[in-house]
Amino acid sequence: MGETASVAGLEGVVAAETRLSEVNGRSGEFTIAGFPVEELAPRATFEETVYLLWHARLPDAEELAGFREALAVRRGLPEGIVRLLRSAAVAGVPAMDALRAAVGALGVEETDGAEDARSIVARFPTIVAAYRRLLDGEEPVDPDPGLGHAANYLYMLWGERPQEGAVRALETYMNTVVDHGMNASTFAARVIVSTGSDMVSAVAGAVGALKGPLHGGAPGPALEVVFEVGSAGRAEEVLRSKLERGERLMGFGHRIYKVRDPRADVLAGAAEVLYGSGGDRGIYELALEVERTALRLLEEYKPGRNLKTNVEFYTALLLHGLGLPAGLFTPTFATARVAGWTAHCMEQRKLGRLIRPQSVYVGERGKKWVPLEKR
């Protein structure tokens, strides 16, 4: 092969054609299967959004009822997976690692992609909620087939039926983050199925990619910073010292968005409603001050980089407002994004080829073997 320049982080490289979602980083627009995120996310149920991704259109009433039912009947976990989660909880395994192990242990149906996708998406919240309860020393709560996907997740976490406002906030969140172009975890999933491998393997790999702090692992640390700041007067001092030490501010910056991430506004709207009706209003106000200070300081320390608020900052605020502990932020992200991963797997299978980019060799050549005793 001739010499080819490498592109650090594959920035700007187009890796696939997709009809699932479009991220426009210059105008700050995000489209999910034809719908602007701000149009779809606050209105749709999660089941409607998943149906839209998988079928390229919204369901009618009968199709939606059938789809809800199809997910609801697949929520239960095989006994082996519950056993696996119990031992992981005893060993104190972090939630994303337990999720990855549990997903990896799901049986591969391999009859058709749609069946795999339904049973994987249906079981994600059950795994996450059961594991959270086991970590807290409580028994898992069985899914309630009478509840929608998001409501049932909260029910399995808390053991009581959630209020409508909480369900709406969670559905808005899950719809907002369900997919996002060729993000790292989605790309990982597409690479795995492109080899002809199965969807369970692809989703387990995607969970591994999502948990990193530069991707889906950011909201926990973003909230920690708000707590570390503690009061509005300390925002400048705390954030400045982080930037002086060369640390990144979690929840800010994005590979594609060079303007504000439009999902931040959708989640800010949902958070405003959630905190407006009570809850920890003080932390919400403080977070807004932290955001303002962070944006100002990022412009000062990284001029011209256009580092703006990303989805994770408001994810942290919204999920905290819902009463979720920080350890559940990334697993909850995964319970939404898994619908996008499976949609991409199906699309990749239909349209894609083996994904196999190139590397440029920068090592030495022509070396001579040296026997062990002479090294």
Ligand SMILES: CC(=O)SCCNC(=O)CCNC(=O)[C@H](O)C(C)(C)COP(=O)(O)OP(=O)(O)OC[C@H]1O[C@@H](n2cnc3c(N)ncnc32)[C@H](O)[C@@H]1OP(=O)(O)O
């Ligand atoms: C769901 C999601 O995945 S959304 C993203 C969630 N991740 C975060 O919030 C983590 C914080 N943000 C980041 O680390 C980055 O902005 C990323 C990983 C999201 C994007 O990274 P990239 O596109 O690779 O940008 P890159 O790492 O090249 O950074 C460009 C410059 O901006 C700086 N920078 C980028 N983000 C930040 C940040 N949050 N805080 C401080 N500096 C930053 C980098 O240090 C670099 O500066 P330099 O050129 O002077 O060395």
Ligand SMILES: O=C([O-])CC(=O)C(=O)O
């Ligand atoms: O698109 C990205 O690179 C990261 C992101 O915001 C997401 O996955 O939601």
